[in-house]
Amino acid sequence: MAQNKNYTLKEISLLLDLSFRGDGSCEIGGIATLENANAGQLSFLSNRAYKKQLTTTKASAVIVEEKYSGLCKTNALISESPYLSFAKATALFVKPQIPEKKIHSTAQLHESVQIGDSISVGPNVVIEENVSIGANSIIGANSYIGNGVIIGEDCRFHNNVSIYHNVKIGCNVLLHSGVVIGADGFGFAFDGEKSIKIHQLGSVEIGDHVEVGACSTIDRGAIDNTIIGEGVKIDNQVQIGHNCKIGGHSIICGCVGIAGSVTIGKNCIMGGGSGAVGHINIVDQVQVSAMSLVSESILEPGVYSSGTWHMKTSEWKRNNIRFRQLDSIYKKISKLEKVKKENKNMDDF
């Protein structure tokens, strides 16, 4: 665990804007779960199922809600939202992996590249013509930045990242290793014998504060641009097709696949492995469960799912045989109901 700096409880309470109870001079050097914490570590209670652990934890301090603070046998930081306070606390204890603020001698920058102050460009990075990189941005080793790409300030691209020509990336954007932005959207017209490529004339625009996970891919648009809104967080192995528009602060979990020309609203959550077919619209505040397929537009906020639950395969097979017969089962029932109704009518006589 890369935890290097110590804070007093009082310092943490000031940094996180929380009140504390107990020994303000107590030293904290890291974060752990209630169960695994040792002396010198900070913990938190966000799920009340674990509240019993407040009495046994060895943590030197715990972030808790006021109402549970009485149970806490150690120092407490009082928060209305311990999970959010925990998130902020991680920023204190992360050991940032910041490379030197220089352009490595093996990096290949075209003479037209424009760079802000204090940027870092790693070994073997290739940056083509007319690229612009904002101040304090970091481009990791072995990455490739195509012609005309614009990168804002305070961005961090990890290693082996590939950005195609003319992609526009905002400020404070974090791209993990293996990310590919701006590859061709998947568009062909069939001429009766073979697929004719639709050259992808659009590009990709990525808003500020976006994070994209390892090996995720975002395709360039066919005509207009693919657009990733501000604050969108994308996990690993995600595929976003050409001309998608993802609304601000939406969350796209791992292994999601979104076909072309899908519009997703703000503050949506696409669960892990979920998908959306092309040319549909999903409004704001929609949550899609893991591995569910959105097969038509969703016009009301809410939680949506498809598929079936797992069960023992033997049982699943028996039920699946009946799923295959479901329409005929329905018809049998309708017949039975008709008979019942006739019988009832008979009775009426």
Add this chain to the structure above:
Amino acid sequence: MAQNKNYTLKEISLLLDLSFRGDGSCEIGGIATLENANAGQLSFLSNRAYKKQLTTTKASAVIVEEKYSGLCKTNALISESPYLSFAKATALFVKPQIPEKKIHSTAQLHESVQIGDSISVGPNVVIEENVSIGANSIIGANSYIGNGVIIGEDCRFHNNVSIYHNVKIGCNVLLHSGVVIGADGFGFAFDGEKSIKIHQLGSVEIGDHVEVGACSTIDRGAIDNTIIGEGVKIDNQVQIGHNCKIGGHSIICGCVGIAGSVTIGKNCIMGGGSGAVGHINIVDQVQVSAMSLVSESILEPGVYSSGTWHMKTSEWKRNNIRFRQLDSIYKKISKLEKVKKENKNMDDF
């Protein structure tokens, strides 16, 4: 939008082999949708749902079918297949990102490498022994080409591409960034305690005019080769297992996973996120819907699906409880039918 060259309407009509109506000297510098087009841009109508926009579009010319050309208030290019003509038109307006036709000074080519005329090898590319690269092919920065790989003419590999030893790639093959071809197929034999690796002795053969999307992977065969037929188009994040054979001109959409030893016919379409279990056969002209699993061979052309539609999770849960009971529900109905039949028989007396 990377659109740089202007054509007159007449020039376009000649290049696309279409007749036109209106002002042949009208200048066109790009492509846009009917809705977003401005003066100087070409548009097209392929979905009649948008035909009303023919009367309002600001496009300087529109590709339309004869039957809708009367509605068009601007210049028209008459096509039997506007979508196909649009695809061909994109080739006129794409600004090709062609690197210099040279071998970059930082590229590492083994002395035995054989190269055709006018190839381009980007910075930091590593090319091992006995590789052969056909004329006009382009290998993007930071790519790796293993021993004995054969690459045809007019290929384009983008950046950070990895090709393992002995892979054979045809002509006019387009590989996007992050593609990995020829990694080991996933084969193990369990010895009761642990998995013993089956070394993958085969390779991969990729036909002419194949396109492979970003971060897609095609594994080498266990004994024989994995084979991707001519004109196959593969989207991003696709996994093709060892010893698969994909027939000519099939389309594999994003996030598809195909297990080992699957044979897919010609002109098939595997929808986004769909999959196929191992050792099965899918005939020509089969279309599999998004996120559907092909769990046994498909022997008749047609469209196939699995899974269920999305719905509100509350409703989905209620139905899923019943799915779990489906076999017992079926048995209840059979009992009711039996009673009905007995009653009917009783009535017959």
Add this chain to the structure above:
Amino acid sequence: MAQNKNYTLKEISLLLDLSFRGDGSCEIGGIATLENANAGQLSFLSNRAYKKQLTTTKASAVIVEEKYSGLCKTNALISESPYLSFAKATALFVKPQIPEKKIHSTAQLHESVQIGDSISVGPNVVIEENVSIGANSIIGANSYIGNGVIIGEDCRFHNNVSIYHNVKIGCNVLLHSGVVIGADGFGFAFDGEKSIKIHQLGSVEIGDHVEVGACSTIDRGAIDNTIIGEGVKIDNQVQIGHNCKIGGHSIICGCVGIAGSVTIGKNCIMGGGSGAVGHINIVDQVQVSAMSLVSESILEPGVYSSGTWHMKTSEWKRNNIRFRQLDSIYKKISKLEKVKKENKNMDDF
């Protein structure tokens, strides 16, 4: 096919610890299927469906069970487990692609890096501070190894691999091209307006004899480490979320997505494209079918599935309409049963 060395049948029988029948001096130079084998090649019968091919194969020798050896018209190697013996035989015929045991002049190793004997570091590899690499390990071209990474002996990393800081990797670990280990787990706390990043303070530990397929990603832990047990085999395009623990010798097939904090037992098999939601526990010896979702903990060994079988889309649609109505269908049946029961009670009078 990369097969270069010849063995006599007798040599093979000694190397695989099997008895043989026939001509021990017969020369074998490769492996093929019963159907495709030529003279000079070794084959095997592991699926009895192919036993007829024993009479027609041109293979110079076949690995068979004792009970089928009588059918074999050619030399035989007698094995209790022909598939396992075949796996071992592939090790004899693979032509290993071993790069030179040297540190390439273009590799960038920090002066603090500690290396064992006979390691190989390819061109353009970047290795940061305090990394340690065990004897005989191979790091492929254009890979990146972050600060403090520990790599055991006899590892093989292919090309364009990215390892983040402080990841610990055991001995005999095989990583394919495009693999990313130790990227940030996907963790955010919503503050009512935007997602606050939970910095990922943990790392990843990978046991001995692990294999990870092309473009697979394993995220670092939020607080504790993500742990991949000894002998785990992971196929291509797999995503393993932060704080997962995968038990020894489990098999994770292609395109699997495992959300955060999932514990999977020993000797499990996650079928291709399957998934697991976060914070659940799967015991030892569980097998999950292709594209199935594990949506809650599995506490008993066995085979589990979710989803439905593929069928023609027209039929599937009819059944899916009824799936949507399944709960109301169930209620209709309950009503019919009630009527039946009342009738029955009536009859009793």
